[in-house]
Amino acid sequence: MITENDRRFMHLEKKIGFFVAVAIVGFIAVIFFIGTDQDLFIQKYRLKFTVEKGTGFSRGMPVKLSGFRIGRINSISLNETAMVDIEIQIGKKYQKWIKNDSVVKLVKEGLMGDNIIEVSVGTRDAEALKDGALITFEKTRGLEEVANDIADKFKPVLIEVKDIISYVNDPNGDIKQSMNNIRELSADLHSTRTKIDALLADSTQKVGHLSADTETLLKISRDKIDAIGPVLEKVDRSMTTVEQKLPQLLDKTVTTMDHLEKTSRNLETITNKTVPRVPVLLNSAEDSLQRADTVMDALKDIWPLKSHVPVPREREREFVPGDSHE
Amino acid sequence: MCLSREREKESLSPVTAMNDTLRKGRVRGRLFLAALLLLSTAGCAGKSPEALSASHLEAIRHNQSGIKAEARGENPRALEEFSEALRINSSIENSEGIIVALVNISRVHRRIGDAKAALAMVSRALPRVIPSAPLYPEVAFEMAQVQLLSGDLNASSEWASNAVAADTGSQRGMRINLLARILFLKGKLTEAEIKVREALLLNRENGLRGEEANSLRTLGDIQSAGKRHAEAAEYYNQALAIDKTVGRSRKIAADLRALAALALLHGDSDEALGFYRRAFTVNSTGGDLSGAAEDLLNMSRIHGKRGEKELSERLLAERDNLLRNLRTP
Numbered sequence: 001m002i003t004e005n006d007r008r009f010m011h012l013e014k015k016i017g018f019f020v021a022v023a024i025v026g027f028i029a030v031i032f033f034i035g036t037d038q039d040l041f042i043q044k045y046r047l048k049f050t051v052e053k054g055t056g057f058s059r060g061m062p063v064k065l066s067g068f069r070i071g072r073i074n075s076i077s078l079n080e081t082a083m084v085d086i087e088i089q090i091g092k093k094y095q096k097w098i099k100n101d102s103v104v105k106l107v108k109e110g111l112m113g114d115n116i117i118e119v120s121v122g123t124r125d126a127e128a129l130k131d132g133a134l135i136t137f138e139k140t141r142g143l144e145e146v147a148n149d150i151a152d153k154f155k156p157v158l159i160e161v162k163d164i165i166s167y168v169n170d171p172n173g174d175i176k177q178s179m180n181n182i183r184e185l186s187a188d189l190h191s192t193r194t195k196i197d198a199l200l201a202d203s204t205q206k207v208g209h210l211s212a213d214t215e216t217l218l219k220i221s222r223d224k225i226d227a228i229g230p231v232l233e234k235v236d237r238s239m240t241t242v243e244q245k246l247p248q249l250l251d252k253t254v255t256t257m258d259h260l261e262k263t264s265r266n267l268e269t270i271t272n273k274t275v276p277r278v279p280v281l282l283n284s285a286e287d288s289l290q291r292a293d294t295v296m297d298a299l300k301d302i303w304p305l306k307s308h309v310p311v312p313r314e315r316e317r318e319f320v321p322g323d324s325h326e
Numbered sequence: 327m328c329l330s331r332e333r334e335k336e337s338l339s340p341v342t343a344m345n346d347t348l349r350k351g352r353v354r355g356r357l358f359l360a361a362l363l364l365l366s367t368a369g370c371a372g373k374s375p376e377a378l379s380a381s382h383l384e385a386i387r388h389n390q391s392g393i394k395a396e397a398r399g400e401n402p403r404a405l406e407e408f409s410e411a412l413r414i415n416s417s418i419e420n421s422e423g424i425i426v427a428l429v430n431i432s433r434v435h436r437r438i439g440d441a442k443a444a445l446a447m448v449s450r451a452l453p454r455v456i457p458s459a460p461l462y463p464e465v466a467f468e469m470a471q472v473q474l475l476s477g478d479l480n481a482s483s484e485w486a487s488n489a490v491a492a493d494t495g496s497q498r499g500m501r502i503n504l505l506a507r508i509l510f511l512k513g514k515l516t517e518a519e520i521k522v523r524e525a526l527l528l529n530r531e532n533g534l535r536g537e538e539a540n541s542l543r544t545l546g547d548i549q550s551a552g553k554r555h556a557e558a559a560e561y562y563n564q565a566l567a568i569d570k571t572v573g574r575s576r577k578i579a580a581d582l583r584a585l586a587a588l589a590l591l592h593g594d595s596d597e598a599l600g601f602y603r604r605a606f607t608v609n610s611t612g613g614d615l616s617g618a619a620e621d622l623l624n625m626s627r628i629h630g631k632r633g634e635k636e637l638s639e640r641l642l643a644e645r646d647n648l649l650r651n652l653r654t655p
Contacts, residue, residue, distance in 0.1 A: 315386050316423055319464055320396050320404075320433045324503035325540040325577070326471065 043092035045131035099126035385414035463493035499528030539568035575612025
């Protein structure tokens, strides 16, 4: 027979009872926490809205107001018009802020966060939405759309940047050529500077020589100027003579000019008388020539001369001389 | 009074009387000679029965002026003169004058290089002349040359033969020369040589020095074509000597060019260049600028073949310059 002397079995009933109680309490606590997390223990009401596409929405997705979760998406279903009906469950205690002018939006939490439904707070005077009411859904642009929009805006800029880079990198382009030219110019400048340095050194040397030459030249010039003195005196004397004789010379010139004028006048008179007669004289000369021609023609036909003058018939048959090797 | 005269006679000495008789004799003699001259002049003088009208003479004068203008190289003036001669001769229906004017106009056009205009003129002259007419050989000769310029060797040789057949005068050698040249161009070397030798004899006989040189040049061409270069050079040199005597620049240049071509056949480009240089000088100073340009082109080609590119290009540039001057009026 088993006795109850083993100490491990002493107060066994109490111990089992304690463990069972702890387990039950733990289980209740877990259920409580899960229920709290799943909003099982709060009073809720439902709101509905319709969207064109269900993309981005999922069942259980949090619904937030001013950053606080106030509910979840309860159901998502496709309606008869091929649009998507979404029902959300929100805690009853938040109903006072959700008015008939409140809107819901599908947004992202941060740049890389999950999608959530954000409910805006309605105006103070507006009526609170009741259970099962429709709330307005405001479509927001998704990240992809924003990115596309940005891409569309940036594309021309990027193309231009690409063109600019190509233009800059083109070996035959202006910039590269200019750079090459600048490089060559710098090289040339370097050599030019070397030459200028040499030139300056040379010039300095030459200026030294030049100053010496100038000094010599000045000395020679001074000597020459000294020598010019007597010459100038002679010129002065000559000028005095010229001054004395010039009036007589001018008088003579005036007289000569008078004579010349008279001669010109006479010549003009003669010309005026002669010129009208020139055509008459020419006509007479022409007539005389014609008469001489006639006389010559007559003479050619006279016996002693006739044999020495070509017969006109022969003259008539005169050709431009021919040549077999033209 | 009679008594006094008798006394005077008696008083004259015998010497004085003799002088008086001699003086009277001289006077009579002079009077006789004058009468004889008057009689002879009266008998033989007077207008010729074939005296030409003023218009006729005017046409002849224009024709002669045209010939002189052509000789000076004033071709437009020559054409004006011949056209005027043609107009006057047409106005008096002077057939011979018309033929002469048409042939002369054709000749000027041909020398300018306008074969079409030349053919039109000589074709107008041909129906007006029969083969037995004295002008026929000249018209046929002109037609032969116009056809030669047009490149129709068969027609050209036919007309040249007609000209030869119709001409029995001093110009026959010239006509045969042309026929021989055409035969040579047709490649009938033997026939050409026979003809040209006949022409050479006739031209020497008639003293046609220019045509004699032409015969010798053709003989040179025939020898050269038969690869008898030494004989060819001999003929060309003889032709050159005569042309120098006659003083015909174009013909001198032609002889020099022929000698240059012969030197090139020998492969002696230096000698060829020398001849072309001489031909260029003759042509450029003689006023034949197109001939001078051709000489420059030949020289340029020789230098080009020798690999002397710079020299060749310089000569070509000089030629272009010359041709530009030629085109600028």
